[in-house]
Amino acid sequence: MRSLIEFIFPRKLHRVAYFLRLFASNIGLGVIFATSSPLEQLAPFLGFAALAIYQVLFIGLPRLRDTGMSGWWILLAFIPVVYVFLSIILLFRAPEYHFEREAPHGAEAI
Numbered sequence: 001m002r003s004l005i006e007f008i009f010p011r012k013l014h015r016v017a018y019f020l021r022l023f024a025s026n027i028g029l030g031v032i033f034a035t036s037s038p039l040e041q042l043a044p045f046l047g048f049a050a051l052a053i054y055q056v057l058f059i060g061l062p063r064l065r066d067t068g069m070s071g072w073w074i075l076l077a078f079i080p081v082v083y084v085f086l087s088i089i090l091l092f093r094a095p096e097y098h099f100e101r102e103a104p105h106g107a108e109a110i
Contacts, residue, residue: 007058008058009058010058011065012062012063012065012095013059013062014066014081014095015065015091015092015095018063018066018090018091019091021059022055022059022087022091024050025054025055025059026055028051029048029051029052029055032033032044032047032048032051033048036037038084040055041058054072056074060074060077060086060087060090061074063089064091065093066095066096067095067096068091068095068096069093073086074076
């Protein structure tokens with residue numbers, strides 16, 4: 001059960017996982033947008049909003065953490081033109097790894 005929750009709500013996302021989740025969620029958003037009619041207003045809007053929030057919080061934010069950027073950058077995702085550039089940057093930016101080296105006796109670890 002824990003692995004399922006970690007799959008749905010990841011803490012970090014690498015480039016390929018980010019691309020695949022972003023692609024799938026954009027396909028879902030496109031299907032919701034294409035299949036809704038102007039007469040149906042509430043149900044498609046709720047589905048669109050839920051998927052968009054998932055995309056920002058559980059796809060974009062873990063990728064920001066993986067690249068070592070501040071989580072505050074996710075606020076730019078609410079500006080549509082800036083979100084496109086932010087997505088491209090997150091797709092191609094390498095992950096940041098933090099390795100702890102063992103310190104000699106009596107010294108602090110880095």
